[in-house]
Amino acid sequence: MTGASCRRSRSSFRRLPPSPDHRKPTQVPILAMTDRIKVLIVDDIPETRDHLTKLLGFESDIDVVGAAASGAEAIQMAVALGPDVVLMDINMPDMDGIATTEQLAVKCPAAAVVMMSVQGEADYLRRSMLAGAREFLVKPFSSDELTGSIRQVWTRERDKQSRIVAPAAAAAGATAGTAYAAPGTVVAVFSPKGGVGRTTIAVNLAVAAASLGGRRVALMDASFQFGDVGVLLNLNPKNKSIADLTSQLETGELEELDSYMIEHSSGVRVLLAPSSPEQAELITAMHARRVVERLRAEHDLVVVDCPSSFNDATLASSTRRT
Known part of the structure; x- marks a missing residue:
């Protein structure tokens, strides 16, 4: 595959009609307006960032808080904006998505990373999960897969935090002073x-x-x-x-x-x-x-x-x- 064709495939997204062969994400209920999911988009291709921003703009429970063009910019924006979910492209120059995810796990641990890649090989999936990614999407994917993954990841992380915070708060109250x-x-x-x-x-x-x-x-x-x-x-x-x-x-x-x-x-x-x-x-x-x-x-x-x-x-x- 030539460099030009590779870049075109990375930025290609399409809405797929429902079919028996198309994998559907688990249905997650749309949230109330007070529970909007803050999303940070990370991709070095401007067209892809714009397309994802417009695509998610139709969702009432998702708020795109920023778009980064590099791994270094993503880390800086994540620390400043505190996103719930980060859509991370795996193939970026200088600092790729895996290295960026590893740093986010330390500097912004509350942000859940959804890795995006044109490569669907098991090695890419394994490396992404080891770096701390919560989900892995293979391009091109449908809008339903994208939004479904964002909601699933956010719901899992919210439930996990609630299980941690409750015992911590009780322990803090019991040992105060x-x-x-x-x-x-x-x-x-x-x-x-x-x-x-x-x-x-x-x-x-x-x-x-x-x-x-x-x-x-x-x-x-x-x-x-x-x-x-x-x-x-x-x-x-x-x-x-x-x-x-x-x-x-x-x-x-x-x-x-x-x-x-x-x-x-x-x-x-x-x-x-x-x-x-x-x-x-x-x-x-x-x-x-x-x-x-x-x-x-x-x-x-x-x-x-x-x-x-x-x-x-x-x-x-x-x-x-x-």
Whole structure:
């Protein structure tokens, strides 16, 4: 396919008549005017942005709040506008849709991404989901598929937030005026298979919990050999990591733990993995257990990103004493 024909296919959308062969999205009821879905469109082709804007302009429950021509512009606009849903084209110069989605998951976690692509191969779908996309649409798609996907994604995210906010509000009211009345909750994110998005899930969970407010959230990178939490959050573990605490961990004294944690702009306090794999050998199961217990005592939620292998340190990081 030539470059010109590829660009034409990327910007082509058409309304398809109902037929037995055409996949229909699950019907989602149209919302009241007070519940308009804020949508940000991201595509480097002006004609596509204009077409999508006009197409969604006919929907009474959808409000297009902006249109970005690049990944960098999309991130800037998402932070400023706070969209509910981001329509993201996967093929963009400089920063593609997958890289942009990964950054949005950290900087604007409340925005649900619907990825759009002319490629329908499983690899594109897998990479999009690992980056944090909630839906994947193959171009050309019908207006019914587009609006149906937007409503489904928005409904799922709204329901998920309501399930999180209610317990958080109750907990905040019960513990108002007291500091760490009870140990926090430990959530260990683990998968025996690598490359499935374990670290992305752990980071997104911690950032989303911190965004609710009223909670102290810690994120511990327990993948001591090849931790990626620092990469996803753009934090440098060179001078601050769990490996620097080994001397204190031997004695059980963790007086300087706070000084080795890095506070991310989201409010999450992060304890990074060592910067070099050989330092991982210094960390024992006892060390990992003591760190988790200390973090639990000082935080409402502790998210632990575990490695994709079972060892004593992994088990110690993912289990706790009650």
